Amino acid sequence: MKDTITTKLTERFSPTHLEVIDESNKHRGHAGWRESGETHFRVRIATSDFDGLSRVAQHRAVFDLLNAELKEQVHALNIEILPS
Template sequence: MDFEQNIRAKLIESFSPVFVDVVNESHGHSVPKGSQTHFKATLVSPAFDGVSRVKRHQLVYGTLANELSSGVHALALHLYTEAEWAARAGLAPDSPACAGRK
């Protein structure tokens, strides 16, 4: 199963984003080589207009419930409206280094 592709497809289908980026960051964590356990998703969508940050996360967690219950251990979410994304100059924050990485 390719979690990265599934996550991307579900986000596109559910939120019709103007920008989506899904990155498998598992290689930076203490997991076996080739793991699909840690992801970062950046999503810019009109669906987030007028929606609180907490509610945005809840919407995405609901959309990805199957992935989160069947192997994805961590999901960093960066969810923006088009105006918020423009104010950030189209840049999502970098993920911190894993403290437990071997």
């Protein structure tokens, strides 16, 4: 899942900085957590594609791109937009 998220974000936004961090181990036993992992992620991204967009619009762009993953396997996605 981490590779899928990384690939999709890279192809769509051409980020100057991207970190996709699997934080599933921090959520053991919480809602949405599964033994197989890959349920909770943090994304740190910097891209000029977000210049001029509100924070809500930036986050919506990421959520829209990863909609299928969020419906199927990813329970939580924490997004940090960094300056491009």
